[in-house]
Amino acid sequence: MERLSLNQITTDNWNMREAVEGCARASIPWIALWRHKVQQAGLAESKRYVRDAGLRVSSLCRGGMFPAATKSERQARIDDNRRAVEEAAELGTDVLVLVCGPAPDRNIDDARKMVEEGIEQLVPYAVSCGVRLGIEPLHPMYAAERSVINTLSQASDIAERYAANQVGVVVDVFHVWWDPDLYRQIARANGRILGFHVSDWIVPTPDLLMGRGMMGDGVIDIRRIRKAVDSAGYTGPIEVEIFNRSIWDAPGDEVLALMKERYTQHV
Template sequence: MTDFKRLSLNQITTDLWNLREALDGCARAGIPQIAIWRHKVAEGGLAEAKRLVRDAGIRVSSLCRGGMFPAATASERQARLDDNRRAVEEAAELGTDTLVLVCGPAPDRDIATARRWVAEGIEQLLPFAKSRGVKLAIEPLHPMYAAERSVVVTLDQANTMAEAYATDEVGVIVDVFHVWWDPELYKQIQRASGRILGFHVSDWIVPTPHMLMGRGMMGDGVIEIRRIREAVEAAGYAGPIEVEIFNQAIWDRPGDDVLAQIKARYMEHV
């Protein structure tokens, strides 16, 4: 990259910072955007989060996360739908039009039914999201997360779900950590043209130190990040590029140092 106009700090990358600290860090580092996590909003409440964002002058690129639709009983599924409506409200209040959906695992061994519940959850949530000007962004996760976090594990699956709706209603997230391995990746990115609502970067470390907490800083692993970035741009995406890293060693470092490294690696590898 040649500048930082599209750079966004996904808040999980500096997880020890609260929302105020993350916004202040972005301002000091000249990072113009932030992707906010709901548990960070809950710490001080939505009204306070909205005030902090407004005062910081930092754009919110997305809110993470909605989804988690499958559940064992109808009442549990309704409760999750209600929570997704609250997530939509939070996104709208914070000034972003993108709610990232981590769709959820099966509550038992019936993965096909769980996928149907995901599709039904999106269908039920969409009218409310449209009424608040919020788009639903389906994020396929790496297949190793199927049992714990999402039964949507390929960009092909996410595209198929999104294509049931208009391009300005439901789209997909391309997270390099989750999709880099897919032999159909570039075909599916092209297929997603006009529907890509977010692009997330990190790296896949070898050997992989931990299933959840093993993401690396860009350039420390094996992912062809720049090639994937160029592909999503060829598919029409020109939006924020979020740096999203789950890694305890990175979390434990001073946040300002992490942001400085993010900027350097962003220029070199993204």
């Protein structure tokens, strides 16, 4: 269990203090934080809760959302990403997860260029703060509203323009399991994998956003993907990240107990 991390969105009904104390009770050593939760609790208080519980922060989510219709809007997104970098550094994690953003219009090619330009502008500041940028490709069904970076290959194409200790990729099984080129792309990302997220793909999928399942409840061969990620040099924390209303509404301690059980069985 030394690699297990609770991604805070999995227990969305818990506030910052409840999530941190829940991890401590369950002997889960890592927690991945979300910026809106940090803002609700306050940056200093969030840091104190984590420190007092003896936890480590695996990542901060999220930066990104680079494309916008105007130059001023794009600059505002860069400014917000700089704040996200600062928050990650203050919270004690060196990984900022980038959900890169959708097109502001129908031009997906231009949106992808905006993502590339946004990352290029952000890298020097992130380096100065000791924070690495993890590009997370999202499933193609999210291309219109969340991210125009939809394959691990696209993410690596961008990451490889920078040093491995500056920009890498985040592998989330929910987003990449379907890719026929997945295992070759994981091997290609050797030394650049900055995070690994697990959940499951339920059949039939009940909701595009809120339809992720607990590991073992769906069709993803999670262990095979985990072994490939390990072989590509990733030895860091493994985050359980689940968007699912029924899981959110369940008692948090029960969710963590089930999470640990399924982690052992399927990850």
